[in-house]
């Protein structure tokens with residue numbers, strides 16, 4: 001819509017689109033409002049819309065992902081959660097253990113990562129494990145501990161939701177719902193989480209293309225949940241020295257294709273402790289809006305992912321290095 005378009009003009013166009021069978025998504029930007037119309041373009045002549053009062057231009061979005069594309073929404077999206085923000089000049093670091101194991105474990109780690117500058121506390125309570133015999137997470141009890149630690153240390157929290165039946169529990173206890181790599185194309189989960197008004201951390205599937213990641217985001221957004229943070233967490237390649245291959249190039253590629261913030265997870269992306277810091281530095285230099293990093297005070301005894309968890313002192317050293325890189329590219333931590 002034109003900058004001077006009035007509310008009446010905007011609703012008239014939206015109503016007309018709806019009458020033509022389109023689903024309308026309204027984005028109110030700083031300077032102008034954009035109406036995203038999802039539907040079958042063959043049913044209308046777009047010139048009819050171009051001449052309506054207040055319309056600036058009608059653009060056809062040729063990408064298969066619409067609401068997540070930068071063509072539709074040129075302005076960068078900023079997802080704000082408590083003190084944290086993803087998508088602005090602030091680089092936001094999510095840190096914490098892979099799994100919540102006990103109150104003592106979580107509170108010890110939370111204190112360390114908070115002091116080092118992390119804004120969001122992570123901790124899995126429902127764990128997607130390759131083996132059914134591995135630790136599966138503390139479930140509800142783990143979420144209660146995460147909530148308590150978030151309150152104690154004034155941090156926002158994130159934890160994974162693995163299935164629809166867990167959604168309510170997650171909504172009540174955490175600030176950001178994580179959809180894990182293994183569930184990136186769980187369409188029924190995406191649809192249900194898409195009905196919420198709650199930020200989502202959507203992790204790239206281990207064999208998913210960037211387009212598939214954006215299509216997964218589209219499921220969330222088409223349901224009305226626009227607060228999506230993308231996460232590059234490594235993909236499976238022929239290389240097996242590392243657990244996964246962290247696709248750093250996915251960061252600038254996604255930035256160009258989409259307005260959604262993107263962060264990197266160098267912990268799952270490499271699977272090896274001493275590879276985490278170099279890849280975290282690289283991700284920030286490449287333009288990531290944030291990082292997700294696993295930290296454990298006693299990784300040898302961790303119930304999951306100890307081998308890729310940083311010691312607290314390694315994490316705080318990394319944060320110092322990241323601050324310098326952020327400064328060099330006009331951002332801050």
Ligand code: PEP
Nearest residue numbers: 124180181182203233268
């Ligand atoms: C996690 O972050 O705890 C996790 C299991 O990650 P991913 O889904 O990327 O494997």
Ligand code: MN
Nearest residue numbers: 098294304305
């Ligand atoms: Mn993990």
